Amino acid sequence: MQKVVKRNILGYKNNESKSQRAPFHSTAGSLWTDGAQERLDPQRFHVPALIKPVLSRLWRSVAIVVAIAALNFIIVHMAPGDVADVMAGESGAASPEYLADLKQRFGLDQPLIVQFFVYMGRMAQFDLGYSFRFGRPVASLIFERLPATLILAIPTLMLAFVMGSVLGVVASRRVGTWRDAAISVGALVFYATPLFWIGLMLIILFGVKLGWLPTGGMQTIGANYTGFAYVLDVGRHMILPVVTLSLFYMAYYARLMRASMLEVFGQDFIATARSKGLSEGRVAYRHVLRNALLPVVTVLGLQVAHLLGGTVLVETVFGWPGLGRLAFDSVLSRDVNLLLGILLMSSILVVSTNIAVEALYRWLDPRIGAA
Amino acid sequence: MAPLLDVRDLTTHFFTQKGAFAAVDKVSFSVNAGETMALVGESGCGKSVTAASILRLVPDPPGRITGGEIIFEGRDLLSLTMREMRKVRGGRIGMIFQEPMTSLNPVFTIGDQITESLREHRSISRADAERRAIELLDLVRIPDARRQIHNYPHRLSGGMRQRAMIAMALACDPALLIADEPTTALDVTTQAQILELLDELKRSLGMAILLITHDLGVVAEYAQSVLVMYAGRGVEAAKVEDLFHSPIHPYTRGLLGALPHPDDDVDSEGRPLPLNEISGMVPALDAMPAGCRFEPRCSYAVPACKMTDVRLAPLAEGVRSAACLRAADIVQDQP
Numbered sequence: 001m002q003k004v005v006k007r008n009i010l011g012y013k014n015n016e017s018k019s020q021r022a023p024f025h026s027t028a029g030s031l032w033t034d035g036a037q038e039r040l041d042p043q044r045f046h047v048p049a050l051i052k053p054v055l056s057r058l059w060r061s062v063a064i065v066v067a068i069a070a071l072n073f074i075i076v077h078m079a080p081g082d083v084a085d086v087m088a089g090e091s092g093a094a095s096p097e098y099l100a101d102l103k104q105r106f107g108l109d110q111p112l113i114v115q116f117f118v119y120m121g122r123m124a125q126f127d128l129g130y131s132f133r134f135g136r137p138v139a140s141l142i143f144e145r146l147p148a149t150l151i152l153a154i155p156t157l158m159l160a161f162v163m164g165s166v167l168g169v170v171a172s173r174r175v176g177t178w179r180d181a182a183i184s185v186g187a188l189v190f191y192a193t194p195l196f197w198i199g200l201m202l203i204i205l206f207g208v209k210l211g212w213l214p215t216g217g218m219q220t221i222g223a224n225y226t227g228f229a230y231v232l233d234v235g236r237h238m239i240l241p242v243v244t245l246s247l248f249y250m251a252y253y254a255r256l257m258r259a260s261m262l263e264v265f266g267q268d269f270i271a272t273a274r275s276k277g278l279s280e281g282r283v284a285y286r287h288v289l290r291n292a293l294l295p296v297v298t299v300l301g302l303q304v305a306h307l308l309g310g311t312v313l314v315e316t317v318f319g320w321p322g323l324g325r326l327a328f329d330s331v332l333s334r335d336v337n338l339l340l341g342i343l344l345m346s347s348i349l350v351v352s353t354n355i356a357v358e359a360l361y362r363w364l365d366p367r368i369g370a371a
Numbered sequence: 372m373a374p375l376l377d378v379r380d381l382t383t384h385f386f387t388q389k390g391a392f393a394a395v396d397k398v399s400f401s402v403n404a405g406e407t408m409a410l411v412g413e414s415g416c417g418k419s420v421t422a423a424s425i426l427r428l429v430p431d432p433p434g435r436i437t438g439g440e441i442i443f444e445g446r447d448l449l450s451l452t453m454r455e456m457r458k459v460r461g462g463r464i465g466m467i468f469q470e471p472m473t474s475l476n477p478v479f480t481i482g483d484q485i486t487e488s489l490r491e492h493r494s495i496s497r498a499d500a501e502r503r504a505i506e507l508l509d510l511v512r513i514p515d516a517r518r519q520i521h522n523y524p525h526r527l528s529g530g531m532r533q534r535a536m537i538a539m540a541l542a543c544d545p546a547l548l549i550a551d552e553p554t555t556a557l558d559v560t561t562q563a564q565i566l567e568l569l570d571e572l573k574r575s576l577g578m579a580i581l582l583i584t585h586d587l588g589v590v591a592e593y594a595q596s597v598l599v600m601y602a603g604r605g606v607e608a609a610k611v612e613d614l615f616h617s618p619i620h621p622y623t624r625g626l627l628g629a630l631p632h633p634d635d636d637v638d639s640e641g642r643p644l645p646l647n648e649i650s651g652m653v654p655a656l657d658a659m660p661a662g663c664r665f666e667p668r669c670s671y672a673v674p675a676c677k678m679t680d681v682r683l684a685p686l687a688e689g690v691r692s693a694a695c696l697r698a699a700d701i702v703q704d705q706p
């Protein structure tokens with residue numbers, strides 16, 4: 001036969017046809033290939049290769065935390081009034097002498113710029129100063145309250161992530177059925193309903209009407225439980241606040257997971273997986289899920305800050321003695337040192353979870369990494 | 372001897388908001404063991420849907436196989452249970468796709484994706500599966516296979532990925548390989564290499580290939596028999612030599628006229644000659660003519676063509692068939 005003629009039926013040359021016929025795929029391809037052709041290095045999971053980017057992230061994170069601290073200071077001082085005004089107001093007789101005395105004691109009579117450098121200098125030495133209000137070191141106040149917030153936030157995030165993902169996966173596998181409809185509508189409702197309202201309704205239902213669960217606080221007052229009984233008691237008190245806080249995030253992850261799964265189901269490599277004879281379950285849980293998790297994990301990192309904001313609300317509604325409520329109180333009483341300390345603590349929490357999430361992402365997605 | 376694959380009157384519908392339409396309309400063809408059979412036709416004529424229908428991989432919804440039989444190794448694939456069908460997929464029939472860039476899962480290594488197929492179809496230990504994966508990569512001439520099995524797809528070029536896809540499809544020694552435009556997304560040199568590789572593998576492994584392409588040059592070089600498709604239907608089936616020597620259906624004749632010959636590609640001054648293209652357009656799916664679908668573009672058309680829903684019918688010689696009312700006249704006209 002004659003030589004192969006490199007021209008197809010439509011009359012254009014084959015290499016032109018590539019971009020004309022499949023613009024979507026060719027962009028997807030270049031996105032994934034990163035412009036890199038054969039880089040032959042199977043030693044991806046070399047330890048230094050994994051740690052190095054984390055280290056460089058660490059330096060950037062320190063810079064971010066410092067910038068946040070400075071910004072916090074400026075914002076907090078833009079609000080009118082200070083702790084002396086509040087305390088003088090509360091004590092009733094606010095003579096100008098008393099006020100001046102208070103201000104001098106707290107260093108509030110200094111020019112703002114001096115206060116700023118004093119503050120940043122103290123931060124650099126991890127000295128968070130004294131709370132005007134409680135008369136105690138801010139650091140010890142924070143570390144006293146931090147565990148209460150963590151036992152609220154961590155289970156919330158885990159519950160929301162796991163349950164939300166499961167619901168999203170179920171909905172995506174039964175797309176268009178009543179199950180999908182129920183999950184999607186439920187997710188939309190909880191996504192759109194204000195947290196405090198859900199909290200109050202749950203208190204009314206399970207605490208007041210049914211009497212199954214305690215309505216507030218972290219432990220039964222006066223019971224003085226110890227050991228396992230104490231853990232159980234705290235556990236019972238945790239249920240309502242954790243559920244309240246997780247419903248929103250669960251709804252969010254369910255929606256995100258469903259959309260992400262559906263997108264991956266439409267990818268070419270899923271057709272490949274099916275053509276190998278894999279079962280639908282294996283296709284969904286091995287080939288789709290792993291890829292669909294990537295955007296969800298990204299969002300997980302971004303939402304830690306949002307979650308800390310949510311704890312303020314839930315801790316207030318449920319009288320939970322955590323950092324969120326402490327922050328709320330410190331705002332009301334203009335306890336600047338305490339507020340700045342809590343804000344700094346939160347920013348460190350957020351930045352470090354983001355480092356952890358990034359490491360997780362690197363592990364999940366081989367395309368990003370030691371290049 | 373019965374053919375390895377015998378597709379009879381295969382019909383696949385898509386049910387969309389605009390209504391139901393048959394993307395594949397009573398298409399019949401067969402593939403003999405050890406031979407390469409080509410499906411050719413313009414973009415959108417239903418080649419990929421035909422291929423997907425054979426493995427019952429048409430996305431449902433919106434698509435569904437609504438008629439016909441697909442006899443493979445003596446059994447009608449359309450009557451198999453899902454479990455039996457899964458044994459055929461990847462076990463007896465392997466498939467490779469058009470886009471090597473997106474057809475491999477980005478989060479698993481090449482080795483993982485090959486061994487997955489082996490472990491699905493055979494009870495084989497992890498170590499044996501890995502050994503076989505290395506063998507397969509050697510077979511498709513991926514250099515340094517031992518290292519490559521630990522690599523992720525994004526580290527490979529398009530040509531290498533398509534080789535990896537082939538290795539995956541061949542993992543369980545299938546009797547038939549369906550290759551849906553396996554080289555369309557590749558550059559010209561790589562195209563030729565991949566097609567050569569497929570041809571060699573066909574010979575050495577004794578498998579059959581259903582080669583989907585819109586490149587008649589590829590058909591001439593690598594296939595033994597061919598079905599030309601137009602707007603969801605088969606319009607001409609023949610041995611490759613017969614088709615190129617004496618095309619019958621006006622559509623095929625148009626395509627071959629449109630196919631430039633290497634020597635008369637340029638005029639006396641070295642400028643490319645205009646292609647002899649078929650005038651007009653493929654009719655839209657929701658506006659198909661009632662009679663012959665090619666009639667609006669056909670220079671042989673007579674009034675009866677508008678009315679007659681003409682289907683692939685054997686010609687006197689017996690080994691070839693065409694879906695054309697005027698086939699007999701056209702045959703007579705030929706020198």
Ligand SMILES: Nc1ncnc2c1ncn2[C@@H]1O[C@H](COP(=O)(O)OP(=O)(O)OP(=O)(O)O)[C@@H](O)[C@H]1O
Nearest residue numbers: 385394413414415416417418419420421430433585
């Ligand atoms: N999922 C789908 N939903 C609706 N219509 C579809 C779907 N997949 C394919 N079709 C329709 O079926 C027809 C045949 O498509 P098919 O992909 O088989 O064409 P093809 O011959 O493979 O073309 P190409 O050369 O571009 O690959 C097209 O008109 C297309 O619009």
Ligand SMILES: [Mg+2]
Nearest residue numbers: 418419551552
């Ligand atoms: Mg196609």
